[in-house]
Amino acid sequence: MACLYGLTHLLLLHLTLFPPTHALSPANSLIFALKTQATPHGLLPRASPTDKLPFYHNVTLTISLAVGSPPQRVTMVLDTGSELSWLHCKRSPDLNSVFDPASSRTYSPVPCSSLTCLTRTRDLPVPASCDPNKLCHTAISYADASSIEGNLASETISVGSSSRAGFLFGCMDSGQSSNKEEDSKTTGLMGMNRGSLSFVTQMGFSKFSYCISGFDSSGILLFGEGRDASFTWLKTLNYTPLVEMSIPLPYFDRGAYTVQLEGIKVSDKLLALPKSVFVPDHTGAGQTMIDSGTQFTFLLGPVYAALKNEFTRQTEGVLRALEDPNFVFEGAMDTCFLIDPNQRGLPGLPRVSLIFRGAEMSVSDERLLYRVPSATRGSDMVYCFTFGNSDLLGLEAFVIGHHHQQNKWMEFDLVKSRVGLADVRCDIASQWLGITS
CATH class of the missing domain: 2.40.70.10 (Acid Proteases)
Structure with a gap:
């Protein structure tokens, strides 16, 4: 599990x-x-x-x-x-x-x-x-x-x-x-x-959807089809098929919402990784699961290392690295930075995009860094990259957590065996649907 x-x-x-x-x-x-x-x-x-x-x-x-x-x-x-x-x-x-x-x-x-x-x-x-x-x-x-x-x-x-x-x-x-x-x-x-x-x-x-706000206090949870006319804006959804596995394998969770991750980009640069590193092996290890029960996103070791190196390279001179090899947040997040509490907001960061079969999930701005509660170095606050290393947790899988699902309409279609996603301002979606908080 x-x-x-x-x-x-x-x-x-x-x-x-x-x-x-x-x-x-x-x-x-x-x-x-x-x-x-x-x-x-x-x-x-x-x-x-x-x-x-x-x-x-x-x-x-x-x-x-x-x-x-x-x-x-x-x-x-x-x-x-x-x-x-x-x-x-x-x-x-x-x-x-x-x-x-x-x-x-x-x-x-x-x-x-x-x-x-x-x-x-x-x-x-x-x-x-x-x-x-x-x-x-x-x-x-x-x-x-x-x-x-x-x-x-x-x-x-x-x-x-x-x-x-x-x-x-x-x-x-x-x-x-x-x-x-x-x-x-x-x-x-x-x-x-x-x-x-x-x-x-x-x-x-047969279907459920949610939209977790990243801007203000509003959002949506929907059980059912949602065929009302006010849902016409959901035509912007891009769908990725769920990966099916007909036979039981020791490391493959057949009940999970498993999708096929095909690549990762930092800004417009595609990480130089073979597609085979994203495909489950003969034991089922290496599946990609969308999981609301996990906060952050975890990647298998070689993929995490490639993302960490490219993100660090593109933020050199923008972010100050935490030079502490013993500091690991949540047991799997070891790419951390020092932020001056007096600066206004986080600096401009390169967008990270997860490329699925038929759909793409982009993560940007404040969702790329997470402030570690109570962690400081002198007067500086500690922020960590919101992608972690599955290998450090003993997980044989890629796990897409809810932190990177903010301000995205996430639709889970059990009949058509697919997951749909679209970038949506959840507060505006609430207004479209006539919901007031």
Whole structure:
């Protein structure tokens, strides 16, 4: 599983979802308004009988929604890099937010003898097993060495005007996390990949999209087709096909949103790399995944080294390098610079473009450098290049994080097996769609 849950800071999106007004209809579109703000823990939007709801982000990508009967509010990390959704179900001094299955009349644990346990969990990284109570036991591990385990269960879950009874999820009662502070703020994780147990698959949505603002406090999350006339501007989307793998390979995640990276440019200079370095090998290692559960972008060693060298060359005389071989941010980002706090804004930087089959993702300006919290050298602040080295994390993959998806409309089409992207001012898109924050 590639998602770096707990290792990197995620974008905080507080989305409040409420019980249905009618049955689930995959053809319907659910539109949600985003707003960027530093939201203290516990201050979530109040209920509203509408499908256009406030959506807030700050540090981690989370959704607040109703689960169970009567509904309990839970907060889940939205993660396109994971399949099985799960909730913390055991109270502890370290957790402020948990789901209480004993308080829900629609909660039902899955016995380990059921076909659901025996067949539907086979594609998970660790297939389910039988616990001492003869319940379906599931465990999940992440790339940052954190893990969580508990029982598979079914419950009623609601998203705006859409509802699904018998939704399968993990009711987790133990785990080891690298980020206890983050765990205390969330009830669980919402898996959004292409697997049969993922949230988007179980809810029956054929398509979902999001636009994360990089300018101000507005943005959009959309479930469904979005065939309204006001969406005509989405004709500017460029699509890249999802890479399919028919046979299981040890290092290839078949549920991920895998695209084919074909090259990288710095300004107009294409890195001198053979296309073969971007193609998964016979073990499946080297796939390129679009992952909302990871903040930054990580590249395999040889590609990262080439990008680092070219970016450093083109910014010589513009940026002052941090001459500290022992400084590595987030365990994988070792290209860092010193910035005078008195200067106005960052200096002009060369654009970095990721070239996919049929589409291109350009990263520029402030999204190329990230200020490391509390890190200084004398009076200078420390900023690091927002691309990291996968090899330092032990990852056998390229991972495109959400930091580089800001101010881009990202569309995930499960029917046509493709990802669409376009440069969009998310605040303006919100106005086009009639959403006010």
